[in-house]
Amino acid sequence: MTKLTKRLGPTALALCIGLVLSTQVSAADLEAGKKIAFDRSKGNCLTCHHIDGGTLPGNIGPPLIAMKSRFPDKDKLRAQIWDATAINPHSIMPPLGRHRILSEKEIDLVTDYIYSL
Amino acid sequence: MKKILTLLLSAGLVATATQAVSSPEEDLEKFRIYYEQRFPGVQLDDFGNGPYALDVNKRLQWESMEEFPPYEDYVDKGREIWETPFKNGKSFASCFGKDPSKVRVKYPHWDSKTQQVVTLEGDINKCLKENGEKPFGWKKGKIAHLGAFLGYEARGQRINVVIPDDPKALEAYEEGKHFYYAKRGQLNLACADCHVQYPGHRVRGQLLSTGLGQTTHFPVFRAKWQKAAANGDGMGTLHRRYGGCNGQVRARPFKAQSRQYRNLEFFHTYMSNGLEINAPGYRE
Amino acid sequence: MKKLLTAFSLTLLIAGCNATTAEKPTSLQAQYEVALKNAQAAVEKAAAVDGEWRDIRWKKSKKRYLPSAIKAAEAGDYKKALELLEIATFQAEAGYKQAMEQKNAGPRF
Numbered sequence: 347m348t349k350l351t352k353r354l355g356p357t358a359l360a361l362c363i364g365l366v367l368s369t370q371v372s373a374a375d376l377e378a379g380k381k382i383a384f385d386r387s388k389g390n391c392l393t394c395h396h397i398d399g400g401t402l403p404g405n406i407g408p409p410l411i412a413m414k415s416r417f418p419d420k421d422k423l424r425a426q427i428w429d430a431t432a433i434n435p436h437s438i439m440p441p442l443g444r445h446r447i448l449s450e451k452e453i454d455l456v457t458d459y460i461y462s463l
Numbered sequence: 464m465k466k467i468l469t470l471l472l473s474a475g476l477v478a479t480a481t482q483a484v485s486s487p488e489e490d491l492e493k494f495r496i497y498y499e500q501r502f503p504g505v506q507l508d509d510f511g512n513g514p515y516a517l518d519v520n521k522r523l524q525w526e527s528m529e530e531f532p533p534y535e536d537y538v539d540k541g542r543e544i545w546e547t548p549f550k551n552g553k554s555f556a557s558c559f560g561k562d563p564s565k566v567r568v569k570y571p572h573w574d575s576k577t578q579q580v581v582t583l584e585g586d587i588n589k590c591l592k593e594n595g596e597k598p599f600g601w602k603k604g605k606i607a608h609l610g611a612f613l614g615y616e617a618r619g620q621r622i623n624v625v626i627p628d629d630p631k632a633l634e635a636y637e638e639g640k641h642f643y644y645a646k647r648g649q650l651n652l653a654c655a656d657c658h659v660q661y662p663g664h665r666v667r668g669q670l671l672s673t674g675l676g677q678t679t680h681f682p683v684f685r686a687k688w689q690k691a692a693a694n695g696d697g698m699g700t701l702h703r704r705y706g707g708c709n710g711q712v713r714a715r716p717f718k719a720q721s722r723q724y725r726n727l728e729f730f731h732t733y734m735s736n737g738l739e740i741n742a743p744g745y746r747e
Numbered sequence: 748m749k750k751l752l753t754a755f756s757l758t759l760l761i762a763g764c765n766a767t768t769a770e771k772p773t774s775l776q777a778q779y780e781v782a783l784k785n786a787q788a789a790v791e792k793a794a795a796v797d798g799e800w801r802d803i804r805w806k807k808s809k810k811r812y813l814p815s816a817i818k819a820a821e822a823g824d825y826k827k828a829l830e831l832l833e834i835a836t837f838q839a840e841a842g843y844k845q846a847m848e849q850k851n852a853g854p855r856f
Contacts, residue, residue: 440650645849
């Protein structure tokens with residue numbers, strides 16, 4: 347129980363920060379992020395991930411749902427999108443930022459969008 | 464004296480131990496066991512049917528398509544190419560022997576004279592040149608039609624690639640193996656990432672095939688290539704497919720019949736030893 | 748020497764260099780020439796380890812950053828040429844690094 351409260355503290359804090367931050371994301375930015383995420387020559391997330399509203403998703407990676415509970419720290423989500431091989435060198439996920447498949451600005455937009463799922 | 468001998472011997476042992484890469488036989492055994500454990504219901508030969516061995520719906524579609532297979536015309540064209548004499552009166556039989564069913568199973572193989580991997584396509588064009596004929600293009604068209612015919616004639620025989628105990632042959636095998644497992648291109652993907660780690664999973668609507676059995680159905684008729692071709696010819700060689708895969712992960716593809724792709728074919732086909740030849744195949 | 752330089756830049760001006768000042772394009776051009784050599788060396792280095800990526804110069808690529816940069820420079824657009832060379836160099840270096848990191852890649856059964 348103490349363990350739980352200890353863990354819940356920072357999580358709740360991060361969640362609050364996350365909520366504050368995510369409220370700053372405009373609808374237009376979310377739409378732009380979604381477009382990049384769905385674009386086959388850009389994020390192309392649907393090749394491997396289910397995203398609500400996307401057609402013919404692949405199933406190599408986990409479905410992109412409940413992202414805020416899976417990534418209380420939004421920066422960790424961004425880091426994962428930027429280079430998944432940093433944590434797991436064998437990861438099949440392309441290093442979207444490290445290999446400049448997307449620009450830093452595009453990574454920001456995609457992160458905001460994915461975080462909203 | 465005895466001491467020196469022991470010393471020498473242990474030094475030798477150490478040397479071999481540090482070089483200890485697994486042998487092709489060990490690689491093959493582990494490769495096969497991996498897929499058999501992962502897909503316990505799939506018969507060994509069925510791995511040669513790629514995604515159709517892994518998904519009931521895809522299999523049903525494929526089976527109905529196989530009733531009037533789109534590659535049939537190209538098998539016939541290949542037969543014609545086989546039978547049509549060269550200008551000098553000879554024919555492909557003068558290079559490959561009279562029985563067209565005995566050709567496919569010999570490839571790829573290690574040629575100890577030239578110290579390189581020889582492929583069916585390589586020998587087809589070699590035969591043409593030696594007989595004063597213009598060689599075929601490497602990736603599609605006549606070379607794939609002739610390959611389709613030779614594959615069709617060899618159906619039911621088993622893949623039997625031999626890796627001779629020759630350091631150069633082993634080097635070629637190792638290079639091909641490394642190629643299969645190394646991430647490449649801007650998307651940072653290895654052949655093995657999809658076909659070892661995630662066979663049976665979907666990328667968009669496409670089901671990833673197993674690395675086991677990947678070469679048995681080549682040359683292949685692909686619906687994707689059919690759509691792209693003005694004349695509807697969807698036939699292509701294994702190296703055409705390699706190039707397409709490499710381009711998709713945004714790596715610069717190597718040339719068809721390059722050393723890299725021949726060595727990859729050597730390893731890749733060896734991994735399917737014992738499986739039935741089922742060429743030409745159909746794929747999406 | 749100073750006189751010579753002035754004369755040189757004047758000549759460039761007169762020659763109708765398509766920018767507002769004569770100095771800027773010459774310096775961009777000089778930057779371009781250095782950047783081109785660097786890019787070409789990086790690409791050869793990546794190619795030598797079979798690590799070249801698709802969009803650097805492959806004939807079927809739609810982007811072809813390296814030849815596109817040369818084309819842009821030929822058309823006098825050194826700014827664009829430099830941008831493209833930067834991408835080509837990044838990709839070549841990343842491809843080389845990738846090939847090095849993957850040197851021991853193999854089965855993990």
